Amino acid sequence: MVTNLRTCDLTDPLGIEITRPSLSWRLTGVTGQSGYHVQAGLEEGTAGLWDTGETDGPDQRVRYDGRPLASRTAAYWRVRVRDGGGRWSGWSPSARFELGLLSQEDWTASWITHPDWYDDADPRVGEGLPLPLLAGEFTLAKPVARARLHVAGLGVYVASVNGAPVTDAVLEPAYTDFTQRIAYATHDVTALLREGANAAGIALGPGIAHVYPHQDRYMKFFGSKASPRAIAQLEVDYADGTSDRFGTGADWLATQGPTVRSHWYGGEDHDARREIAGWDAPGADRSGWRPVTVRPDGTGMLRSRACPPIRVTEELPAVEKLVAADGTAVFDVGKVVAGWAELRLDLPAGRHLRLLPGDQLDAYGRVVQSKPTTGAPIFNTYVTREGPQTWHPSFRYDGFRYVEAQGLPEHVGREAVTALVLRADNAPVGEFRTSDGLLNDIHTIIDRAVRGNMYSVLTDCPHREKLGWLEQAHLLFDVVAYNYDVAAYYRELLVTMAESQTEDGLVPDTAPEYVVFEDAFRDDPNWGGAIARVPWQIYRWYGDTSAMETHYGAMCRYVDYLTARAEDGVLGYGLGDWIGLDPATPVPLVSTWGYWRAADAVARVAGVLGLDADAKRYRALSEGIVRAFSDRFGAGGSQASDILALDMGVVPADRVPAVLDRVAGAVAGGGITVGEIALPALFRVLGRAGRHDALWRFATSTDHPSYGYQVRHGATALTEAWDGPTRGLSQNHYMLGAIDSWFYRGLGGIGQAPGSVGFRRLLIEPAVPGDLESVTARTGTPYGQVGVAWERGDGEFALDVEVPPGATAKVRLPDLGLRRHAVPDGATPAGVRAYEVPAGRWTFRAGR
Known part of the structure; x- marks a missing residue:
């Protein structure tokens, strides 16, 4: 009855530093849970660290609240659950998590580098020289029971033990502000060690931490946060109960390797004739190598990586x-x-x-x-x-x-x-396909662009930029989350955003902020607003409050920063509706909408966290921004102006149908003019209003501007502009990918009921526009896979729905003028039959 046990949304993680980790699980074979019992101990099947006892409730995510956890603690936990009929399951198989090094004192290793690459006063030192190889040897006199390697490097490192890579992770470490935080990783290297002589090796490259100006290569920017260096600490537990520790230090040796140059943007040069066979194996001839330089850097900035690499x-x-x-x-x-x-x-x-x-x-x-x-x-x-x-x-x-x-x-x-x-390596959880080949191709190119920019941060493109521009992170959150499990990943993105926040509260448009841009390219609320929006999005999608709790202060500081810059509730600066086709959309209108979205998110988060005074204050601020927007802009003018006004709810009720007709008519006719900021709102607003036929007309268009234009002109990933394949620009940009959310939520019908968190209460409401004959859509939720498949033809309509255990669903059938063959239960909106169903697989049919 219990499966998929995870700690901090990861499977059996090593080296975490969260001492009160979240523990979650899924159910199988039951419709729901009425109670749970969690045990955690230092050995499988024990409860020496924590025992909740039999606890009432449907929660499938709890926070560890047992004995304090120290560095290196390896804990096992298991859970059993009670179903709705009062029957307890057996214990689940045990899951495992292991803490890393929680304090500076846990580190005895030192930062090291090649002596020719060390001079903090002059970042040019080392430039023009081949990149360093570092190696150290150690002896193990007894059989090894367990071994962990804690390792970090700047800018990019490749670590090995006895000639074998310690991990299949690449391009380590993750993007961070290297002056504040460096992500280390913990690896189980038990199987790589042997009794007797052993060796460890680290190959170093500059990465984005050290972008040096090379006149013959492209560079987005140049600047050095840190020159190449590494730190590694091997901790060995022997079978007899004793332990040993080995780390990088003065006994390591360095030489110049076969990579003669590497530039994060411009390219890498490798001379295979310089390769040293077995350089990282024990007993290698290192007679020409030099002692490393031990750097004075401390270990206070080392933090464990907390998401997939x-x-x-x-x-x-x-x-x-x-x-x-x-x-x-x-x-x-x-x-x-x-x-x-x-x-x-x-x-x-x-x-x-x-x-x-x-x-x-x-x-x-x-x-x-x-x-x-x-x-x-x-x-x-x-x-x-x-x-x-x-x-x-x-x-x-x-x-x-x-x-x-x-x-x-x-x-x-x-x-x-x-x-x-x-x-x-965020796990894929989404599936979307239809009877229309063009729609399938559009989904494919959007997904390909998401993959091409899903690195340690969400980048703008994988060649020209490689920077974490923030607008996409929140505007397209659902596009990413419908397709991939990004619970842990997005929490890590938030850490980089918070690190980039300035003393006055500004969150720059890129995080980490490796280069300081000017004016709105550094300060736009639809970019920096990610710090306020993402914690709320994580909560709504995954039911996880930890991001809101951790970053609440940063959220408030950012909104207060915007408030200090606003005049009478209007924010007058920014980039506007970026890459929009209608220059008539006022920049202050777009920025004020972004300001409202950030303030609204903080008000909602404060309410969930029980901070009633803050919730009242930010709710009043949000309402004041709405009034200011209405007084200053109203509705009318550009398409983006209409959409954002509708999204804010400032259009008078008696005018809403006319404004919707105006926008829907333009969209259906191929006259879309919005840019990347208003585009997600366009799909959200028209979808919410049931104008799916207009969106369908746009989705199936192959004229410029459209997604179909890109597909028909050979795009294999979503491009930077509507006419990207013929105009040029980047051929791997996902910023215009908002339609993929409508694919899942509109055509697939997979959404949440009002007030639901973590997809506990599903709203399945597929649209059946145009001549579309079938849709299959699936996505992962905290409770398991949600699946929808429908098809129609010859006067028949069939809908199959899969609701995961622990969740319920309201299923609303589209009004196709057919008779339903199911028993209605619950509210019946005009023209629609609604059915309340528990977990399970359900089929609904309609016909003449």
């Missing part, structure tokens, strides 16, 4: 080797992706290759790179060693579909290039 999630072999007009080889992997182009070659030593990644080809078949598309120039170079060899960059990544390979012998075939697709 970046991994290789897909491998796409080149589908074709093209030949440009001048004979240059160009490999096509078939889709626009983000990650690594891996070479698999068998060549003699000394062949110099230059690899240019890109999303588009020019008229001569060469890769297109320019400042507004990918940035330029971006290239990786590789010098071959003798024989079979495989290589990809280790310290950076690219966005690409094509790889132009200069210097490659003519006989090399398409098997030489494979795309290793990278992203943050």
